[in-house]
Amino acid sequence: MPGMIVAPQPIAVEEGARVLMRGGNAIDAAVTCAAVQGVVSPQMCGLGGYALLTLRLASRREPVALDAPALAGSRARPEMWEGAVLRPNPDGWGYFLRGKVNDIGYTSICTPGWVKGLAAMLARWGTISWAQALAPAIRIAEEGFVVDAELAAGWKNRAAYPEACSLLERIQSNAEARRIYLHPDGAPYEAGETLRNPDYARSLRQLAERGPEDLYTGDLARRLSQDWAAHGGFVTADDLATYRLREPAAVMGSYRGYTVATAPPLHGGPTLLAILNILEGYDLAGMGHNSAEYIYLVAMAMKAAFADRNPHLGDPAFVEVPLAWMTSKARAAEWRGRIDAGGPIQVAFAPSGSPSTTHVSVVDGQGNGVALTHSLGSSSGVITPGLGFMVNDSMVNFYPLAGQANSIAPGKSRTTGMAPTIVYQGGRPVLVLGAPGATRIITSLAQVILNVLDFGMSISDAVLAPRFDCQGERIRCQARIPEWVCAEVRQRHPVERMAASHGGLGLVHAIAIDPATGRLSGAADAGAGGMALGA
Numbered sequence: 001m002p003g004m005i006v007a008p009q010p011i012a013v014e015e016g017a018r019v020l021m022r023g024g025n026a027i028d029a030a031v032t033c034a035a036v037q038g039v040v041s042p043q044m045c046g047l048g049g050y051a052l053l054t055l056r057l058a059s060r061r062e063p064v065a066l067d068a069p070a071l072a073g074s075r076a077r078p079e080m081w082e083g084a085v086l087r088p089n090p091d092g093w094g095y096f097l098r099g100k101v102n103d104i105g106y107t108s109i110c111t112p113g114w115v116k117g118l119a120a121m122l123a124r125w126g127t128i129s130w131a132q133a134l135a136p137a138i139r140i141a142e143e144g145f146v147v148d149a150e151l152a153a154g155w156k157n158r159a160a161y162p163e164a165c166s167l168l169e170r171i172q173s174n175a176e177a178r179r180i181y182l183h184p185d186g187a188p189y190e191a192g193e194t195l196r197n198p199d200y201a202r203s204l205r206q207l208a209e210r211g212p213e214d215l216y217t218g219d220l221a222r223r224l225s226q227d228w229a230a231h232g233g234f235v236t237a238d239d240l241a242t243y244r245l246r247e248p249a250a251v252m253g254s255y256r257g258y259t260v261a262t263a264p265p266l267h268g269g270p271t272l273l274a275i276l277n278i279l280e281g282y283d284l285a286g287m288g289h290n291s292a293e294y295i296y297l298v299a300m301a302m303k304a305a306f307a308d309r310n311p312h313l314g315d316p317a318f319v320e321v322p323l324a325w326m327t328s329k330a331r332a333a334e335w336r337g338r339i340d341a342g343g344p345i346q347v348a349f350a351p352s353g354s355p356s357t358t359h360v361s362v363v364d365g366q367g368n369g370v371a372l373t374h375s376l377g378s379s380s381g382v383i384t385p386g387l388g389f390m391v392n393d394s395m396v397n398f399y400p401l402a403g404q405a406n407s408i409a410p411g412k413s414r415t416t417g418m419a420p421t422i423v424y425q426g427g428r429p430v431l432v433l434g435a436p437g438a439t440r441i442i443t444s445l446a447q448v449i450l451n452v453l454d455f456g457m458s459i460s461d462a463v464l465a466p467r468f469d470c471q472g473e474r475i476r477c478q479a480r481i482p483e484w485v486c487a488e489v490r491q492r493h494p495v496e497r498m499a500a501s502h503g504g505l506g507l508v509h510a511i512a513i514d515p516a517t518g519r520l521s522g523a524a525d526a527g528a529g530g531m532a533l534g535a
Contacts, residue, residue: 002365005029006509006522008358008436008530011145012036015136016362019128020535026364027055027126028133029535030372031118033360035137038114038389039200040145042181043154043167043379044358044436047203047215048391050110051117051374052263054250054420056429057125058367063261063422067246068117069413070110070377070394073234076410078402085400086163088349092471093378093438094396096163102400104165104173106233108380108393110413111243112215117374119212120245125368131208138204141388144196147189150529155181155188167356170381170390177383177390199388216240220387227384234395239411248316253327255280256453259424263373265321266313266406268419268442274305275446277332278339284454290466290481292488298450299470299493302443303345304335306471310350314405315413321405347472350399350406350415357418357436361511363520369432369511371420373441417441417506423449425515431459432513435525437506443469444506452512459512463523467505478504503527 003020007013016033020026038046050070056063084098094103101107122133159166168188171177180197182188189195207214214220217240225237248264253273260276262269278301287294308326325331338345357375362368380393397414399406406415417439423431433448435441444467451462466480474494477486479501486495498504507525511532514521522532 003029003363003535004511004520004522004532005033005360005362005535006511006524006530006532007033007037007360008507008509008524008528009037009040010529010531011040011140012360013531013533016360017533017535020364024128025126025366026362026368026370027121028128029364030360030362030370031122031126031133032136033362034118034372034374035134035204036140037358037360039137039141039197041151041358042197042390043170043376044356045114045374045376047115047207047389048112049114049374049376050112050392050394051114051372052267052416052418052420053117053121054261054263054371054422055125056261056367056369056422056432061427063250065248065250065264066117066121067248067264067267068113069246070112070392071239071243072110072395072398072408072410072412074236074239074410075234076395076408078408080408081400082402089161089164091160093355095400096161097400100163100165102398103393103396104170104381106228106231106380106382108395109228109233109235109382109391110394111235111239112392113243113245114374115207115212115215116243116245130212134204134208138201138208141197141201141204144194147191147193147195148529149191152189152191165378167378170379173381174383176385177381180383180388197388199386201388203387203389216243223387224384251323251327253277255449257425258430258453260421261424262421263419265323266315266413266415268417268439269421270313270323270326271305271309271442272419272421272446273327274308274332275301275442276449277327277329278304278335279450281333281336284450289451289455290485292485295468295475295477295481295485296489296492297339298447299468299475300339300345301335302446302470303347303472304339306439307345307347310348312405313350313415318409318412319405349472355436355438355440357438359420359434359436359509361432361434361509361522363432363511363513369422369429371422371432371434373418373420373434373436375418375436419445421445428513428515430513430515431510433508433510435506435508439471440469441506443471444508448508448510459510459521460523463508463510463525469505478502500527
C-alpha cells in the first residue's frame, strides 16, 4: 500500500486516492481532495474559506507549516460591536451579538485565504497543475453529487440557542444560497437526492484557467468586492489584492521520546503541546484507559492548558504570545503541582472556532505526509450572484470588545482550535492527524495521541475509543463512557454526559505509519461519514 488518504467525505477521499494511484504525491492528493470537499461540504469549506497546513516532506528533515488565515477587513474596528454584545455562546462558538451581525451575512465575512494557500501548496511541493487539481471538483459541481446523510441532517438541525444560527438559516438568508441549496418549495435537499451547482463549477473553471490570483486581483475579486461593498461588508478590493500567506515555523514539542510537530499560534498547536507536557509526568497506562482517575487527570490537564491559552493567545502579528512559556516543561511541572494538590484551575472564557470545519490527512509512497485543516467557519450564508460558493463567517470568533488578545483589528486573524499534527519517532513520522471541531479538535487529538503512544492501540481503535473534553467548568463525556465512571469523576469535578455516543467533539482523521515496516493504516472518526482509503 504505497499511499493512504482519510477525510470526512467519501467522494473527496476517492478523488484524492485516484491522484495517488496515478502517481501524484500527497500534496497533489490533498489539494484535489480539499477542492472536492468544498463542493460536497459547501458550508464547511471552499473558495471563501481559510486553511492551515502541517507538512512532512521526504526531502527535508524539518516539518513545514503554512497558514492561509481569514483576516478581518480593513473597514472593521475594535470597538464597533461593543454595544451589540448579548452574551457568550455557552458552547464556546463565539459571541452572540444583536442582529447576529458577526455570524451571518456580509458583516461576518473576513478576507479568505483558502485559494492562495492551496495554490501555494501545489506550486511549491506538488507535481500536478492547478487545473488538474481542480478538475474533479469542477466535474462534481457541474454533474452533481448525491447528498449524504450527514449533509442532509445538518440542514435539519436546529440552532441550540435562540441567538444562534443554524446551517439552514444561513442558506435562507441569501437569495443565491436559497436558489442553489433549496427546492422551489423552500425545503432543503434530502439524503439520496442529487445536488448540482453549475455556478460553483464556473468559478472553479475560471480559477483553473486564469490562475488563483483571479480571486485576489482579477474578475472574481472585482465581483466579490463589489458585492460585499454594496451590502456593507468590511472586506475591500484592496484587502483581497494585498492578502499574503503566513509561513510560521511549525511548533515543536516532545512526548515520551516522540517529537510532535503541530500548528503555530494563533491556532491549537501550543495548547495541544501543553496538555501533553502536563500528562508526560504521569503513568497514564497504569491508571487504565478511561478509568475515573484517568479521565479526571487528563481533563485537569486540558483545563490547565486552556487556562493559559485563553487570556494570551492571539494573532502574533498583533500581540505578543508567550509561546515558550505556554509550551515549556517547567510550566507543565507547575500545573502538575497544582493538580496534585487539588488546587483550583480558573479558565477565562474565550470564543472558539466553528465546529463546521473539515480535514484531510494524506501519506504517499515517497514518505510525504500532509495534515490539512480548512474551513468556512459555519459559513456566512453569502453567495455573490453567479459565483456559487459561500464565504466564511470568521468575524464571529473575534472578542467583540477592544483591548484583548483576540479583539478585532483590521487585517487581524482570530484564534482557532485547528491543529494539524505530525508525530515523529527517530526522525520518521508515525502519525499524521487532524480534525474539525473548533477547540475540541485539541482535546480530541490529545486523546488519540495518548491512545496510541501510552496504550498501544491501533489507529482505528485509538480513533474509535470514547472521548471527553474539558475546557472550563465541566467535563463533557460521550455517552459510551459508563455512568458509574462519570459518577466517580463527578465526586471531584462536574461531569456532563453527552447525548451523542459518537461525535460532538473533534472528528479525528488519522494515518499511522509502522516505524518498522512502513505499513500504513488509517481511521476516520465514526462521528462523521468519512473513510480511510489506501491507494
